[in-house]
Amino acid sequence: MKEIIKKYFEYFSNKDIQMLKNLFSKNVSLKDWEINANGFDEVVQANIKIFNNVETIKVSLVEYYENKKSCVCLIDILVNKKQTLKVIDVIRFDENNKILEISAYKQ
Numbered sequence: 001m002k003e004i005i006k007k008y009f010e011y012f013s014n015k016d017i018q019m020l021k022n023l024f025s026k027n028v029s030l031k032d033w034e035i036n037a038n039g040f041d042e043v044v045q046a047n048i049k050i051f052n053n054v055e056t057i058k059v060s061l062v063e064y065y066e067n068k069k070s071c072v073c074l075i076d077i078l079v080n081k082k083q084t085l086k087v088i089d090v091i092r093f094d095e096n097n098k099i100l101e102i103s104a105y106k107q
Helices: 002-013 017-023 040-052
Strands: 024-031 036-038 057-067 070-079 083-093 099-106
Touching: 002 017, 002 057, 002 070, 002 083, 017 024, 017 040, 024 040, 036 040
Parallel strands: 024 099
Antiparallel strands: 024 036, 057 070, 070 083, 083 099
């Protein structure tokens, strides 16, 4: 799963929605301090909205913990090369190792 997570953050940092789509389950959900998106189309649109609202975004994986089909990622998100957000992502996978749920918590 760690390799999938690394790809997820790489694609997110590159604003590569096409590659992100390949990682998502059809039933994916995304919840954070501003977003609550359920289902593939809603999550894709939520990501597109994030990408459209920033000039640049870069995710750095600081710590990683894994248990069965879930992982916890402590990440730094650099927005527009000047604002750093410290975030905890809890990511769950389905039986096909597709991302099923992303819950993000700002520290």
